[in-house]
Amino acid sequence: MMRLNVLLGMCYNVTLYPKSNRILLGWISALATVVVWPALAPLPVLVVGVPALWLLRRFPISFGFAAGLLYGQFWCHHLSGTDHPIPLGKMVVVAKLNSAPNSDELYQRNHWLVESVNDQTLPWYVSKTVELSWHRPPPLQLGQTYRLEVKLKPPSGVVNLGGFNRYRHLLSRHVVASGYVRRGELLRLQAHWRGELLQRLAAATALLPQGDMIRTLVLADDRSVTDERWQQMRKAGLIHLLAISGLHLSIMAGAVFTGLNWIRRYFFADARGHGLALVWLATAMAAIGYGWLAGMELPTLRATVAVVFTLLLLWVRRQARPWELLLRVAALVLLVQPLASMAAGFWLSFGAVSAILLFAWWCPRPTTRLRQLGWFFRLQIVLTLLMCLLQGVWFGTYSFHGVWTNILLLPYFSLLVLPLCLLLSLSYFIGLPSSWLQLADWLLWPIAEVAQFAAELTVGFGFLASSMVWPLCLLALAIAVAFYQLVAQWRLCSGVLLMSALMWWRLPVPQWQLDVIDVGQGLALLITHQQQVLLYDTGAGFPSGFSYAKNAIYPLMQQRGIAQVDTLVISHGDNDHAGGMGWLKEQVPIDLHIGHGGDRCQQGPSQWGQLTLSWFQAEADGNDGSCVLLIESATHRLLLSGDIEKDGEQAWLAATRDSKVDVLIAPHHGSNTSSSAAFVARTAPTHVVFAAGRNNRWGFPKSEVIQRYRQLGSTLWTSGQQGQIQFNFHGSGEILVETYRRNWFPWWYNQQ
Incomplete structure (x- = not known):
């Protein structure tokens, strides 16, 4: 409890810090929040705000925050404003x-x-x-x-x-x-000279089982890393080992400094420390060299700047407190890259360092070797849990296996794998036979095997839905506090446990749910009801290997904790509706496939839990042959119309007595060849969704179609404009609508 009081006291007395530190603290606070700014101020306001900084000169934190805010907003306008740097x-x-x-x-x-x-x-x-x-x-x-x-x-x-x-x-x-x-x-x-190195290393490692990992670690060349490898590494919680970041540069810099300093002390011993400056300089040059090998793109540049500046501060101000070094490095990174906080690497890198510093302050490192081993083990657990939390918040899912895989492999990777992979590859570039790269392949074999083993584990679910991140994190915090101070501070523990229990409270659960997935100019709908899942269409797939099934539908399923699809409906065979079908069927268990590529779209109703599914398919080819699905509950009706056009609409109206619906997925993305006046009048939808890509080349939805629905008073939604759209159907008759850009992430860049 004493340390907690000290920590709160430090936060309370932040005004006692040196003025420069307070300015940097405000600067970092402003630019680190760029990822959640709700809007950008108009440029005239920002221009007026520059001289207004003078009024805040006596308030260092406010001055730093205002300066960072203005600097970041100017950059955001420059990169995303209407006056583009490059003509369009x-x-x-x-x-x-x-x-x-x-x-x-x-x-x-x-x-x-x-x-x-x-x-x-x-x-x-x-x-x-x-x-x-x-x-x-x-x-x-x-x-x-x-x-x-x-x-x-x-x-x-x-x-x-x-x-x-x-x-x-x-x-x-x-x-x-x-x-x-x-x-x-x-x-x-x-x-470019780096292109020649890429070709040489690719040719030398083409036949090695872990050759793709060697190329990724040495030259940041992940072009040949297969989807299977990425999936395995992500499920094992080891994906950060393949993405060159501050971790890799720090490991390399630490290895170079340790080796050169040992040589200096062993062969050129000098009580006055002569030659130490050369060791620091060589370490910094090695870090810069690794950054150039990795392409020096913005994430690598950010990591290189951070590592080199840290080395400089450690050399010049060896007595500076660690958190001050971190403060200055973060401030410099945000000066060079004001939008760095929009990348996950920024939070993962500085979050890891902050966790290490906080843990080292909370639990000072012991003196005996045995206790140091236990201290390192606890540090690794804390660090891994924090990284899992950050990944869960940022990416929506994280891996349970990351805890044990990182404890097992991170020291091995840091002390042996990365230094030797770099050394062997550099030796190959200057004349070593390519056969020596086999050693690097052997070193990476345990990592590949552990990743494959973790990915194949069937106990539990490899990923946790993001909706469960905060409750479980608070529960873990409560358990940790209770374990640490159960007897002396039972009131504090009970308070944290109560907070954790409150996080399990939920808003009323809808009877069923529709998610209109944003798949550009295509269609993909996810309907969930009583633990059952129906997927209607899969969006497009392309010869390059990209498909919305892999990049939009599957991540959403992981985020929701959905492991299988009970019913897959493919309305018709057009690529923008069926392009991801093949990939999805290979990756996800599917119980029933109806429509294109599966069982015939049956005529008439069927029961699905408490919902009634009414199927219809006209005797026609092309768009009018789409499988149309009407989903009904006791209080709501939802119509999934595929790409039917005017003839298909007339056929459906002729086969349906009560055609009024609450939610309509507009036929054929809102084209002029669909949504006829008769169809619009008969369905009279309360909500209309146009599954149309942002700024699509066809101009969907057409203005005439929009006008027809507006005349009825329908509320219109477009997936390309709102992003993912979610309809929650409640048994009381209420329909709650939430969208990605308006409700979940209403940040400035999502409103552009």
């Missing part, structure tokens, strides 16, 4: 390839550094990174310069619970536009 539309650009291409893929998406637009050189101060897709490109190499005819638009992406927020990811990497290449002409043949 059809352009001719000269650009350099800035990311390693997948030479064996027909459809490539890479980052390019734009030098000029329509023969006009861009100013030095604007962000120049764009993401371009290119179908059937010529052989590309990192560093080549092309003249490209492109069509550019603002970057965007689908947003769903548990899924990947592509727009936030692009903003964190300062990507200001995306688009596709119409045609290109090679201007300069000179390739």
